Amino acid sequence: MCGIHAVIEVVKTEDNDSHKSNKNNDIDTLSPVLRSRLVRRGPDHLGQVKTTSSPRQDGTSVHLSFTSTVLALRGDGLTQQPFVETADGDAAQRVLCWNGEVWRVDGAAASVDGNDGQLLFEKLTATDNALDVLRAVEGPFAFAYYDGVGGRLYFGRDRLGRRSLLQQKTADGCLTLSSVSDVSDVSSVGEESESFFSSPWTEVEADGIYVLDLHGESRDQPWTVSRHNWSDDFAGDSDDIVGGLGRFNMASDPGDSGPLTADALSVQQLGDQLAASLWLRILHVPKPPPTLVDDSFSPQDRDTRVAVLFSGGLDCTVLARMAHDLLPADQGIDLINVAFENPRVKAHLAAGKDVYEACPDRLTGRASLAELQKTCPSRAWRFLGVNVPYTDFVAHRPTVVALMHPHDTEMDLSIASALYFASRGQTDTEETPARVLLSGLGADELFGGYGRHAVAYEVGASKVASEASGEAGQLKDDSNAAKNRGYAALARELHLDVARLGRRNLGRDDRVLAHWGREVRFPFLDEHLVRWAIALPVWAKCDFEYSEEGEIEPAKRVLRLLAQKLGLEGVAREKKRAIQFGARTAKMESGRVKGTARVV
Structure with a gap:
């Protein structure tokens, strides 16, 4: 960096x-x-x-x-x-x-x-x-x-x-x-x-x-x-191109492919792609200089070069679990989990309840840590619970606003604030020495993890009205048409999300995260992995056609099934939660402010 x-x-x-x-x-x-x-x-x-x-x-x-x-x-x-x-x-x-x-x-x-x-x-x-x-x-x-x-x-x-x-x-x-x-x-x-x-x-x-x-x-x-252009291979044909890496697969007819299961080829390939991406990003990281850790914090008695921005959610926990398989056994892995004192939330907490430990991401983070410790007991995991008092948020707010510029909305501030304090990697008594941070960003855009992806499928499918003719063949045709329209709408939404990552998220996040002299790395955004993922049909990533009670949910199902294979059963079933709500940086002062409102 x-x-x-x-x-x-x-x-x-x-x-x-x-x-x-x-x-x-x-x-x-x-x-x-x-x-x-x-x-x-x-x-x-x-x-x-x-x-x-x-x-x-x-x-x-x-x-x-x-x-x-x-x-x-x-x-x-x-x-x-x-x-x-x-x-x-x-x-x-x-x-x-x-x-x-x-x-x-x-x-x-x-x-x-x-x-x-x-x-x-x-x-x-x-x-x-x-x-x-x-x-x-x-x-x-x-x-x-x-x-x-x-x-x-x-x-x-x-x-x-x-x-x-x-x-x-x-x-x-x-x-x-x-x-x-x-x-x-x-x-x-x-x-x-x-x-x-x-x-x-x-x-x-x-x-x-x-x-x-x-x-x-x-x-x-x-x-x-x-x-x-990054590549002349796609000159004059740019509608479905992503970053010069390849064409986004816009296919909409899954045929008789059936539900996505743990033994599906896409699950195996995702594991291989992620392992190759992580290998480049976490091996051969030099040992951090001892001067990085302030004298006021407890001395580091172990070798820790990599930390994970850790909400306890699916993406980051899979990265932590797979990093364990690659890093030398004597290296530690820090898990940085951030929680904010939100005055609006605090006012409604029961007396004596810890405002930080009650944060959704703190609860999820500790549960996922337990799964990591169970599946990888030999690894020196360290959970860094970063607590951000409201006074600290207010004091650092102008710096965050300046760093995220030219992005300037309340939603930008909510997300950037969480990343800013997480990348500092500092609790009241400890600070991570790691100069390389891993982020799960990109997984939702590639594999359909946002709520709007399920909505896109449902809205697309609902545009095909079933005719109550009573004829089995007619009903089957209507069902297939609805399914195809649903996947077509989903493919368009995923393509849009991947294509605008650089404009919407990544520049802002880089400016905020790098402020503390650490480098964030995005294993899900490796070129080979992205090229592979955008070439997959959408039903090989998130099969919203099959949504059954008690089963692993269809959003990011390919990644959920990989987590299950890695022994992370609870993580595989964890619901998606946006960082600003998990860390409670959203609407710190007022519940009425809109995310699109400009920061003043």
């Missing part, structure tokens, strides 16, 4: 006394707020490179400033950023700011012996075709790559948008790219600060690689930006 920042602006050539880069610690292009936020994402190193392009025809040049902060999680030591290739003297000819992980290159697992960013930079500097190199990378990332030889700047987010990248454009043609915004946090800069949203930051879309041509014709039109 890193924080990246780049400023690109057109200047008069005579205003620059050289075209040399400047690699020192005088980070004079950053405001104190922005510098602090970038350093929190990458506390191990901060570096900057400045360079200026060769003069253009109109007598102007392009000045570029690149900043990177580093959280070292790959290779055998700290690798400084930005990556730089110099030409004559010390002029920067190529520069890469990289925030992400290279899990695969051209489909093959990338080496974990060295730094993945360095590997990528070497590939970029060895070719004139940067697009092909970037398209070959699989993993979560955001980047800015300056090719001074070709006069181009490449930037973007990965196919699914798992890392944040914001952009800010000014009227005079200056472009700023950044992992986080510099909107004011009034809790830290005082009441005379500017409005939260005084700067027009927007998220870079996760729909391709953007290329800035620095050879603009004039200062009034300093450059042009073009977008290049």
